[in-house]
Amino acid sequence: MKDQRPAVIILVIFLISAVLLIKLFLIQVVDDSFLKKAERNAIQRVVDHPYRGLIYDRNGKLLVYNNPIFDLMVVPKEFKIGDTTRFCQLFKIEKEKLIEAYNAAKTYSRVKPSPLIKQISTTDFARIQDFLVDYPGLFIMTRSVRSYPNATAPHALGYIGEISAGQLEKDSAKYYSQGDYVGLSGLERFYESELRGNKGVKYKMVNVRGIDKGPFKDGEYDTASVAGKNLTSTIDxxxxxxxxxxxxxxxxxxxxxxxxxxxxxxxxxxxxxDPNSLTGAEFSKNYRKLNNDPEKPLFxxxxxxxxxxxxxxxxxxxxxxxxxxxxxxxxxxxxxxxxxxxxxxxxxxxxxxxxxxxxxxxxxxxxxxxxxxxxxxxxxxxxxxxxxxxxxxxxxxxxxxxxxxxxxxxxxxxxxxxxxxxxxxxxxxxxxxxxxxxxxxxxxxxxxxxxxxxxxxxxxxxxxxxxxxxxxxxxxxxxxxxxxxxxxxxxxxxxxxxxxxxxxxxxxxxxxxxxxxxxxxxxxxxxxxxxxxxxxxxxxxxxxxxxxxxxxxxxxxxxxxxxxxxxxxxxxxxxxxxxxxxxxxxxxxxxxxxxxxxxx
CATH class of the missing domain: 3.40.710.10 (DD-peptidase/beta-lactamase superfamily)
Structure with a gap:
């Protein structure tokens, strides 16, 4: 009985090793779920928002076009800030709003980017871009808002704004995400599906700290955005x-x-x-002002x-x-x-x-x-x-x-x-x-x-x-x-x-x-x-x-x-x-x- 003990130990070790090898084979070769999970952790999905279609008058004169604006994005884990007062002065943001935006971003993800300051104008972007290097975890994402060169026909053309929770619930096609912009009135609303275009997607490799390491598989799975259709209106x-x-x-x-x-x-x-007042970062402020005006300009x-x-x-x-x-x-x-x-x-x-x-x-x-x-x-x-x-x-x-x-x-x-x-x-x-x-x-x-x-x-x-x-x-x-x-x-x-x-x-x-x-x-x-x-x-x-x-x-x-x-x-x-x-x-x-x- 004493002479059989080494054999039993060897047999147990062999059986355990066999089970582990089989399990490892199943995980690495047969079951790719762990691979997918690992890739999701290493891949960042970035939505490429399309340019919204332009609107012309009946004679080909431009009524509505797209103007670039910039969202300041933050990766909470990387974000470092020393002098909060100086930051707020540079980026023209109140301290309470900065804290609110940062906490919202951190709640969403510590390693994925979220908006910190939305709709920064071209002028303000030129002013702040040299300071971005001083704040790790910040980068700029370019978007666009509507602009009206002749500030005319606001009630006919309408305006766009950030999608509401109620509109998201009604989006059966699941095209929109929180933070997207949609037509809220006029032609912008009625012809939303024609004007919005189709989103594209880019996949980027990021390390465990969320830092961009280049396109995933050389962009094999990337899709380009498709600009919205241009409209010719009947307006003269x-x-x-x-x-x-x-x-x-x-x-x-x-x-x-x-x-x-x-x-x-x-x-x-x-x-x-002026329809230009309902664009950019001042949208909410100006909308409230117009909506409360006793003369009812929005009517x-x-x-x-x-x-x-x-x-x-x-x-x-x-x-x-x-x-x-x-x-x-x-x-x-x-x-x-x-x-x-x-x-x-x-x-x-x-x-x-x-x-x-x-x-x-x-x-x-x-x-x-x-x-x-x-x-x-x-x-x-x-x-x-x-x-x-x-x-x-x-x-x-x-x-x-x-x-x-x-x-x-x-x-x-x-x-x-x-x-x-x-x-x-x-x-x-x-x-x-x-x-x-x-x-x-x-x-x-x-x-x-x-x-x-x-x-x-x-x-x-x-x-x-x-x-x-x-x-x-x-x-x-x-x-x-x-x-x-x-x-x-x-x-x-x-x-x-x-x-x-x-x-x-x-x-x-x-x-x-x-x-x-x-x-x-x-x-x-x-x-x-x-x-x-x-x-x-x-x-x-x-x-x-x-x-x-x-x-x-x-x-x-x-x-x-x-x-x-x-x-x-x-x-x-x-x-x-x-x-x-x-x-x-x-x-x-x-x-x-x-x-x-x-x-x-």
Whole structure:
């Protein structure tokens, strides 16, 4: 028994050695999980952010480009700082923010880089770059922010900002990471997927201290970023800048459309702001300032503000009446001011005269004929049936719901139905005398400025429109724009009915908007003065020109500016002249608009 002991020991050692060798073989040859873990510890994955696509105006002029900025990155394990006060002075950062950023970076990883100071400008980078060598663990990563060479069209173009936690949760494709920038409004948001491009990835070898040791496997697994697609917008930059000059210091909207295509030539929301203020390191500070401004410069009036259309809606009433055969060119009514107030003009008037002179009593009586057609022997029911039938015709003009503009936040206005009045007054307890204010575009009727401009395009096109849009081409290809912007929408009114309408609108300038008259250029237009219970009335004007071959349709809405023939008509006329003639021949009118003294 004693002689067998060495053999047993040798056998045990052999068996243990065999087990260890087999396990080592499995780890090193069969199972590569440990190898992968080791490589992950030695490889640093660096995302290569693509350049965002540029945005041009319809004539190829640059509206938005990329400007380089720099993020100061830190590897916490390597970071050494002596004089904290001096560091904060050099890098323009508060001590509390420095500590907060460093602790966040350390929590994320002690050996991987994290942002310490974001969005350092080119000027500040030039100032600090010589000091980086004094602080181990710091390096610069280059990124880009948007820049606007002409500081124009902020509401149309939109802005970008750091992605929120909520947006990250909704990112089902998992494209974005915390700290990425995305479009937050305007074209930047709507065409985010086209503008953002595709990220690239670079893999770098790092030692245990996180120091860069060169590309992993000579860059075999690296992928290059792909720049975003460039967009050509429909905006005419010169017209946009001119309109912004005219609307400076005012509140309201200007929307100009090319009638035959639905392309938006200018979209102005006043007051406006410099889009460059929402870029770079001051984004949060400037956004809060703009958001808290009582003048609401961030509010996108052309697509979000809802107003009563006023007398411009009389054109819609006329067309519905003509199409239904309820009105004819010879339908004549007296200007009976006991029905509703009106200004002085010849009486009685036919339909042409009613449009030319914007006769309120005419439309009070015409609207009654449209609504009360004796569809029921019950007066209340007859009004209900007539109103709902009328509403269906109005909706065809692109009112009562969003037009589908390529921007988020578009509101649809409101065209009231019988349900509204049933809720307010009780079922069967209202009739025509309750709703007659709708006849002249007042009361519960609400439209947006973009819808007003679209109405002008419908009048110009004699009965059809293309949904207004801001995109003309993607990467130079006009066929890549969304298909819905190439769909023609008919409003259900025969084209021949528009002949009288267009002639009357051209003549109306001599009756209610003689400031809008341009020599050698026939404009067809309609004024409106929308009642405002909170102050001075709003000035409204829609028009298109030239009358016989329309190239521009426009809507101007100037808040608290009184009569439509003053502020709105004058502004629209100057915009039309600028677009068609390329220059202004009426400097006195331009001075009048710039001065802004419309009430007196």
């Amino acid at each position: 930059m010169d017209l946009q800048l001119y309109g912004e000059m005219l609307m400076a210091g005012k509140k309201g909207s200007v929307v100009a459309i090319e009638p035959k295509t639905g392309e938006i030539l200018a979209m102005i929301s006043a007051p406006f702001y 996108n009036r052309p697509i979000m503000a809802m107003y009563p259309p006023g007398s411009i809606f009389k054109i819609v009433q006329s067309l519905i009446g003509l199409q239904k055969g309820i009105l004819t060119p010879n339908t004549t009514f007296a200007c009976n001011k006991s029905l509703v107030a009106c200004h002085n003009h010849p009486s009685p008037v036919n339909l042409f005269g009613a449009i030319r002179n914007s006769c309120n009593p005419y439309y009070h009586q015409a609207f009654r004929m449209i609504i009360n057609q004796e569809l029921s022997t019950n007066t209340f029911k007859d009004t209900e049936l007539g109103l709902n039938a009328w509403r269906e015709e109005v909706l065809k003009f692109g009112l009562g719901s969003p037009l589908g503009l390529d921007m988020s936040g578009e509101r649809g206005g409101d065209v009231p139905s019988s349900r509204l009045y049933d809720r307010v007054y009780g079922e069967g307890r209202w009739k025509y005398s309750t709703i007659y204010s709708l006849s002249i575009g007042q009361g519960e009727l609400q439209v947006t400025p973009i819808q007003m401009a679209n109405l002008a395009a419908i009048f110009a096109n004699k009965g059809y429109y293309y949904a207004p849009h801001l995109i003309k081409a993607v990467d130079g290809d006009p066929t890549k724009i969304p298909a819905k912007y190439q769909v023609r929408h008919e409003v259900g009114v025969d084209a021949h009915h528009f002949d009288l309408i267009q002639d009357a609108m051209a003549e109306a300038l001599y009756g209610t908007a003689n400031r809008a008259i341009i020599q050698d250029l026939v404009i067809a237009g309609k004024t409106g003065t929308a009642q405002n219970p909170h102050g001075e009335d709003h000035s409204v004007f829609v028009a298109f020109a030239p009358k016989d071959n329309p190239k521009i349709a426009i809507a101007v809405y100037v808040e608290n500016a009184g009569w439509g023939g003053r502020a709105a008509a004058s502004t629209a006329s100057l915009m039309i002249e600028k677009y068609i003639k390329g220059q202004i021949t009426r400097p006195a009118l331009e001075e009048y608009v710039l001065a802004g003294n419309f009430i007196y």
